[in-house]
Amino acid sequence: MSCNRVLIIALFSIVTATPVAAQTPPATSGGSExxxxxxxxxxxxxxxxxxxxxxxxxxxxxxxEQFRSVRRKALMPPVLLQxxxxxxxxxxxxxxxxxxxxxxxxxxxxxxxxxxxxxFGFDVMHRAAEEAAAVWSSRLFRRAxxxxxLGNLGPLMGLLGTVLGMIRAFSQMQEAHGAYKPExxxxxxALALVNTFLGLMLAIIAxxxxxxxxxxxxxxxxxxxxxxxxxxxxxxxxxxxxxxxxRSPKVEPDAMPRSGxxxxxxxxxxxx
Numbered sequence: 001m002s003c004n005r006v007l008i009i010a011l012f013s014i015v016t017a018t019p020v021a022a023q024t025p026p027a028t029s030g031g032s033e034x035x036x037x038x039x040x041x042x043x044x045x046x047x048x049x050x051x052x053x054x055x056x057x058x059x060x061x062x063x064x065e066q067f068r069s070v071r072r073k074a075l076m077p078p079v080l081l082q083x084x085x086x087x088x089x090x091x092x093x094x095x096x097x098x099x100x101x102x103x104x105x106x107x108x109x110x111x112x113x114x115x116x117x118x119x120f121g122f123d124v125m126h127r128a129a130e131e132a133a134a135v136w137s138s139r140l141f142r143r144a145x146x147x148x149x150l151g152n153l154g155p156l157m158g159l160l161g162t163v164l165g166m167i168r169a170f171s172q173m174q175e176a177h178g179a180y181k182p183e184x185x186x187x188x189x190a191l192a193l194v195n196t197f198l199g200l201m202l203a204i205i206a207x208x209x210x211x212x213x214x215x216x217x218x219x220x221x222x223x224x225x226x227x228x229x230x231x232x233x234x235x236x237x238x239x240x241x242x243x244x245x246x247r248s249p250k251v252e253p254d255a256m257p258r259s260g261x262x263x264x265x266x267x268x269x270x271x272x
Contacts, residue, residue, distance in 0.1 A: 013243050021162045032188050036181070046191055048157055048160050048198075049194060052154065052158065052198045052199055053198075055150050055154065056205070058150060059150045059151075062150075066209075067143055067213070070213065070217055072224075074105065075105055076105065076107040076222045080105070081110065081227055083099055084111060089098065097112065097115060097245065100112050106224045107224050107227060110132045110133045110161065110224070110225055110228040112132075112234045113131065114126065115131035115232075116128070125235060126229065126233055129225075129229055133221065133225035133228070133229075136225075137217070137218075137225075144217055147209050148207065150206040151173075151203045152207075154206060154242065155199070155203050157197070158196040158197070159199065160258065161198075162195060162196050164205035165189060165190050165191030178185075196222075
């Protein structure tokens, strides 16, 4: 989900939630404690709390998107892995390339990057596949990094609300020339404490989700890249003196199915 869609969802949520909060009847003495606490949050949040609410919506949206996209089934579909294994074992490289292009994912991109360099030898194939895996890993980490940014900004926004609340409280004290009542300062103190609470909650949720997403990205990208590189190991040249014949795929740079893939047999090395 793009950042624009996240922003639209967040703006829509705050616009629709604000009238409801404004119309919420004051809690009575017979109300539940949870309802009273919610009312305190709604009354004390004000502008900094609204910004924290928007950031919370963005954090939840990014977390859901990460858990939906960073999955083994999405990065390395088991059926695709099995089909690629069978096609490479049978040296049907043209069909393997076509199958990988039909289902884009991390596994197919990494394996295709290696197959396209088949005419340059195994070392170039392996290096190209590793570079493609690194690009995918970096891309997934960048998307999860937004949670880290939101988690660090949460306490700062709470601190901003705290400063604003204390400014309001001391301004009221100055206007009253010392003859103030404690209840007159309640609004400023509530603004300070409520926004501190909301900022800390955002930090806890966002940083916790970031830690989980980071571990998922790390483990799944390593597993996917390892599976693709394992298939490329079949193109490693036989050591000197071996009797087996080494074959490397010959795939044109665009790797389109119409280009064709031919099997080029390398002559076996002469035994010592």
